[in-house]
Amino acid sequence: MKKEFKVSEFVQEWGVLIAFVLFSIFVFVKFPDVFHNPLTWRNLFSQNVDVGLIALGMTMVIIGGGIDLSVGSMLALTGVLGLSFLNRQMGSGSESSAVLLSALGMVGIGGVLGAINGVIITKFRVVPFVATLVGLLVFRSLALAYANGGTITSSSKNEWAKVALTGVTLPVGKAGMLIPWSVFVLIAVALFLGFLLNWTPFGRHLVAVGSNERAAKYSAISVDRVRLWTYTILGLCVGLAAWVASARLNSVTSTTLGQLYELDAIAAVVIGGTALSGGKGRIWGTFIGVLLLGMITTTLVAAGVSGYWQGVVKGGIILVAVLISRGKREN
Amino acid sequence: MVRLECQGVVKEYPGVRALGGISLDFREGEVHGIIGENGAGKSTLMKILSGVEEPTEGTVSVAGSLTKLKNVRDGMEAGIAMIHQELNLVDHLSVAENIFLGREIAVGPKLNRREMNELAAQYLADVKSDAKPTDLVGSLPLAQQQLVEIAKALSCNADVLIMDEPTAVLSEREKSALFKLVKRLKSEGKAIILVSHLLGELIANCDRISVLRDGEFVATVQASEINEHELANMMVGRELGDLFPVKSTPTTEKTLLQSNSLQVRAGEVLGFAGLIGSGRTELWEEICGLRPGEQSQSKNYAESISNGVVYVSEDRKGAGLHLEFSVQDNIVLPWLGKFGKVVTNRKEVQTCAEGWKEKLSIRVPTVASRVGSLSGGNQQKVSLSKWLEGNPEVIILDEPTRGVDVGSKAQIYEIIAQLASQGKGVVVISSEMQELIGLCHRVVVMRDQSFAGELEGEEITEQAMMKLAAGVQSA
Numbered sequence: 089m090k091k092e093f094k095v096s097e098f099v100q101e102w103g104v105l106i107a108f109v110l111f112s113i114f115v116f117v118k119f120p121d122v123f124h125n126p127l128t129w130r131n132l133f134s135q136n137v138d139v140g141l142i143a144l145g146m147t148m149v150i151i152g153g154g155i156d157l158s159v160g161s162m163l164a165l166t167g168v169l170g171l172s173f174l175n176r177q178m179g180s181g182s183e184s185s186a187v188l189l190s191a192l193g194m195v196g197i198g199g200v201l202g203a204i205n206g207v208i209i210t211k212f213r214v215v216p217f218v219a220t221l222v223g224l225l226v227f228r229s230l231a232l233a234y235a236n237g238g239t240i241t242s243s244s245k246n247e248w249a250k251v252a253l254t255g256v257t258l259p260v261g262k263a264g265m266l267i268p269w270s271v272f273v274l275i276a277v278a279l280f281l282g283f284l285l286n287w288t289p290f291g292r293h294l295v296a297v298g299s300n301e302r303a304a305k306y307s308a309i310s311v312d313r314v315r316l317w318t319y320t321i322l323g324l325c326v327g328l329a330a331w332v333a334s335a336r337l338n339s340v341t342s343t344t345l346g347q348l349y350e351l352d353a354i355a356a357v358v359i360g361g362t363a364l365s366g367g368k369g370r371i372w373g374t375f376i377g378v379l380l381l382g383m384i385t386t387t388l389v390a391a392g393v394s395g396y397w398q399g400v401v402k403g404g405i406i407l408v409a410v411l412i413s414r415g416k417r418e419n
Numbered sequence: 420m421v422r423l424e425c426q427g428v429v430k431e432y433p434g435v436r437a438l439g440g441i442s443l444d445f446r447e448g449e450v451h452g453i454i455g456e457n458g459a460g461k462s463t464l465m466k467i468l469s470g471v472e473e474p475t476e477g478t479v480s481v482a483g484s485l486t487k488l489k490n491v492r493d494g495m496e497a498g499i500a501m502i503h504q505e506l507n508l509v510d511h512l513s514v515a516e517n518i519f520l521g522r523e524i525a526v527g528p529k530l531n532r533r534e535m536n537e538l539a540a541q542y543l544a545d546v547k548s549d550a551k552p553t554d555l556v557g558s559l560p561l562a563q564q565q566l567v568e569i570a571k572a573l574s575c576n577a578d579v580l581i582m583d584e585p586t587a588v589l590s591e592r593e594k595s596a597l598f599k600l601v602k603r604l605k606s607e608g609k610a611i612i613l614v615s616h617l618l619g620e621l622i623a624n625c626d627r628i629s630v631l632r633d634g635e636f637v638a639t640v641q642a643s644e645i646n647e648h649e650l651a652n653m654m655v656g657r658e659l660g661d662l663f664p665v666k667s668t669p670t671t672e673k674t675l676l677q678s679n680s681l682q683v684r685a686g687e688v689l690g691f692a693g694l695i696g697s698g699r700t701e702l703w704e705e706i707c708g709l710r711p712g713e714q715s716q717s718k719n720y721a722e723s724i725s726n727g728v729v730y731v732s733e734d735r736k737g738a739g740l741h742l743e744f745s746v747q748d749n750i751v752l753p754w755l756g757k758f759g760k761v762v763t764n765r766k767e768v769q770t771c772a773e774g775w776k777e778k779l780s781i782r783v784p785t786v787a788s789r790v791g792s793l794s795g796g797n798q799q800k801v802s803l804s805k806w807l808e809g810n811p812e813v814i815i816l817d818e819p820t821r822g823v824d825v826g827s828k829a830q831i832y833e834i835i836a837q838l839a840s841q842g843k844g845v846v847v848i849s850s851e852m853q854e855l856i857g858l859c860h861r862v863v864v865m866r867d868q869s870f871a872g873e874l875e876g877e878e879i880t881e882q883a884m885m886k887l888a889a890g891v892q893s894a
Contacts, residue, residue, distance in 0.1 A: 283529075287528075287530050288525070288528050288530060289523035289525055289530065292516050292530070293521070295509065295511050295512055296509045296512060296520055298511075299509045299510055299511040299512070300509045300510065302505075302507060303506075303507035303508055303509050303520070304509070304520070304521075305491070306471065306491055306501075306503060306507045307491070307507070307520040307521035307522075308490065308491040308492035308495055308521045308522075309520070309521045367509070367510070367511045368511045
């Protein structure tokens with residue numbers, strides 16, 4: 089069985105990367121004002137950290153054959169709970185310890201909410217679409233009720249915002265270019281999940297569960313435990329996203345934070361070449377998928393296209409991505 | 420020494436008593452065959468012995484001591500490995516990852532891919548597989564996947580190996596390699612349980628054979644003291660007439676279907692032999708318009724049906740039937756237009772299905788019963804009814820008796836002979852050579868997606884077919 093080189097297979101495997109590179113070259117040439125500025129590229133990363141974190145966690149869930157529609161609402165709920173915890177802590181004790189505790193608290197709250205989804209799905213046998221649709225409604229509603237439909241603002245003067253507003257300064261341009269810590273968080277999570285997926289027994293079990301649940305069960309793998317973990321991991325990612333987002337904005341608005349994030353996250357996963365049917369997927373693909381989506385938004389703005397058209401362009405890209413990754417249609 | 424023993428094992432599912440008190444023992448250095456019709460309880464018993472299911476009553480002992488096998492892990496730890504009838508592999512993992520699934524070798528948190536690949540290569544060599552440890556399982560042909568499944572069981576280093584229909588998808592060459600391996604494992608002191616419905620295979624390779632019928636134990640016999648005929652009678656519980664009906668002589672020379680050099684004539688049974696992957700199924704799916712290709716006689720299957728050419732799939736559960744549908748809904752599905760243009764006349768549907776139930780003696784409480792609850796033989800009869808309802812001229816039967824018990828087999832052979840004597844053209848694609856010899860007027864042998872030769876009448880023998888299928892030059 090010699091491996092022949094096939095263009096279709098090559099495109100299927102590397103499609104998202106090829107698309108990203110070609111698109112980068114295109115915008116670099118076509119919109120020099122915008123894309124010759126390194127800040128544009130920086131922003132591409134820094135503005136998409138929260139969606140990116142969620143999309144990375146979502147990749148794990150989707151590989152396991154699941155889906156999570158509740159992430160946007162979960163982000164808002166985690167955000168309002170976390171920030172009000174921060175504000176309460178600020179009253180007692182030092183600012184830095186309050187910030188640290190609250191950041192950990194947010195990640196913890198996200199993990200718990202994710203685990204709740206996981207338990208409903210695995211123990212009560214509710215299909216993931218329905219279980220997380222319930223989460224979408226309930227989490228948002230709880231966030232609204234808790235914040236009275238309003239915005240909770242961080243009372244930390246500058247410590248809380250540090251993760252999004254300070255970082256490493258690269259020697260680019262006169263003043264240098266700041267890469268915020270949040271970007272490193274995103275990269276670290278991507279590396280960690282990539283390792284988890286490809287290089288650990290858990291990762292192999294996850295692929296097995298998503299690809300052929302029966303075979304996984306007959307290989308003495310606890311299917312429920314693997315699935316529960318994927319939702320918990322996603323919840324932890326949402327917690328990190330809530331931390332980063334609330335730091336960037338210095339506040340959480342219960343009505344709007346995270347709205348439609350579930351769709352952006354799922355879109356990035358699909359564009360990255362992960363199969364919605366489960367069992368096949370990759371973290372790096374999702375990472376590129378997030379950047380590609382972000383770049384499209386930036387380009388549309390640069391080209392002066394009305395925001396109303398964004399959906400059409402993004403939708404078209406998703407369709408093309410799915411057509412490519414599915415490969416030649418089998419009968 | 421007795422490696423594994425079950426005593427008074429009963430298994431009840433809601434409304435069904437699958438096993439009614441089975442006591443058997445499996446000894447070191449012995450191949451113990453288990454035979455029975457479909458639905459006799461073979462697979463259920465194996466699931467209990469390997470820990471997939473727990474018995475309702477009764478006990479299992481491993482190496483002399485009572486052991487509760489609550490799940491697959493318990494079974495593995497007790498040294499019992501099972502090769503499942505339906506492939507239990509993950510398409511998106513590599514061969515090595517599949518072999519070690521659930522028992523990965525890791526250094527700290529990180530997989531040790533190199534060691535897994537090296538060990539996997541040894542097990543693959545043991546089963547004479549051409550697959551590489553790094554190949555994706557989904558890219559391998561079915562027979563290779565079966566060998567990977569066997570390698571996976573070997574890698575557990577188990578004392579007891581349960582093989583549930585291991586040869587169903589293997590070619591003759593791979594079968595003989597498998598049985599050589601079985602002999603070696605036996606000499607190493609393993610206890611091997613071989614579940615099969617192929618009488619000859621069991622007699623040739625087992626020391627003892629136990630017969631199950633309707634969930635009850637019938638007898639355990641020495642393989643050396645029994646022949647196929649006696650064994651079949653024990654299995655079915657009645658005297659089996661000759662399995663194959665008399666071949667009728669075609670009365671006309673009329674050709675019903677022509678595709679390049681291939682002809683299907685009225686009143687004949689045309690056999691298609693060849694190894695797995697030789698392209699038999701693909702050729703006929705192409706001819707029927709089920710897959711695109713040069714051979715297509717119709718642009719889609721609907722056109723083929725209206726031309727009177729129907730195809731009964733080898734994959735009953737996947738492509739042949741809707742398991743969740745009732746018997747009647749399955750039978751009328753392609754012909755719903757006949758039962759009312761807008762609203763389907765349920766009464767007529769029921770009458771039609773009852774007609775087929777009668778004609779093909781489908782054993783089912785009512786035609787409203789779910790097809791998924793039927794035995795393989797009865798499912799196949801429903802599948803036949805579904806396509807015969809359209810009164811076709813040419814019927815293509817792909818592995819018509821796979822997973823079908825002996826009793827139903829004889830009935831299906833009878834139906835095939837009848838169809839031919841009514842002047843229909845019947846194409847039988849089969850991996851069971853006895854079947855082709857017993858049924859067919861002509862046999863086309865395929866190799867590597869093309870015709871290797873054609874045999875007629877007395878020329879149809881196992882040796883002749885094998886030679887053509889394997890590409891051996893006759894001296």
